[in-house]
Amino acid sequence: MKILALDTTSGACSVALHCDGRTAEQFVKAERDHTRRLLPMVDRVLGDAGLRLADLDALAVSRGPGSFTGLRIAISCAQGLAFAADKPVVPVSSLAALAAGARRAHPEWRGGAIASALDARMQQLYWSVYGLxxxxxxxxxxxxxxxxxxxxxxxxxxxxxxxxxxGPGWHYLAPSSDRAGAPLREADLESAIHARDIAELALPLLQGGAAVRAEELEPLYLRNEVTWKKRQKIRAR
Structure with missing residues (x-):
């Protein structure tokens, strides 16, 4: 299987190619310039492998949750590439990818569950928990x-x-904060979302039929859904 994965969800930009059991990645920490960086990184990973878009089985991309702008950049790029090459796209949870990357970076954590958290701004977290x-x-x-x-x-x-x-969202509950901390044995606030983890998580999803056409790809913001529910409650009063 050959899967090209993209991510610009948060403070990094990464592209990875999973090719027949091996994964190569381009990763750079960058709060901005994702639009300028992304396509050259795609060209680099494909060129290094001697592949074209037409050789891929699918693309994969972080579908969120995450920043509005960051999600739109990667999703729009994935849609354009997939549409041009007539390839399916596999949407992968950014929080699942964050947990997978932390598990890879911390082999001593493999026996436990991992709670992923991104800073959602407005004094809130995007978060969930993932098992092995x-x-x-x-x-x-x-x-x-x-x-x-x-x-x-x-x-x-x-x-x-x-x-x-x-993930960086845990800074809200760090011991140095003025809040009661979460019951975590340990937390890595420097954990980042990597396209290589998106690619590897996409493989079983692709095999399970979770890919979509380019035009069907939608970001998951979560905050929009919460805001809509609050508006509905207000109108119902």
């Missing part, structure tokens, strides 16, 4: 919530233990 056996399936629904809500839900949950944290 089914890395694409969240153990709790992906959500955008206040830090205190997150900490309470984790304390009241019966999630597998030990529980580790991955």
């Amino acid at each position: 056996e089914a890395p694409n399936d969240s153990l709790l629904p992906e959500a955008v919530e206040d830090p205190d809500q997150v900490a309470q839900r984790l304390r009241e949950s019966d999630l597998p233990q030990p529980l580790y944290g991955a």
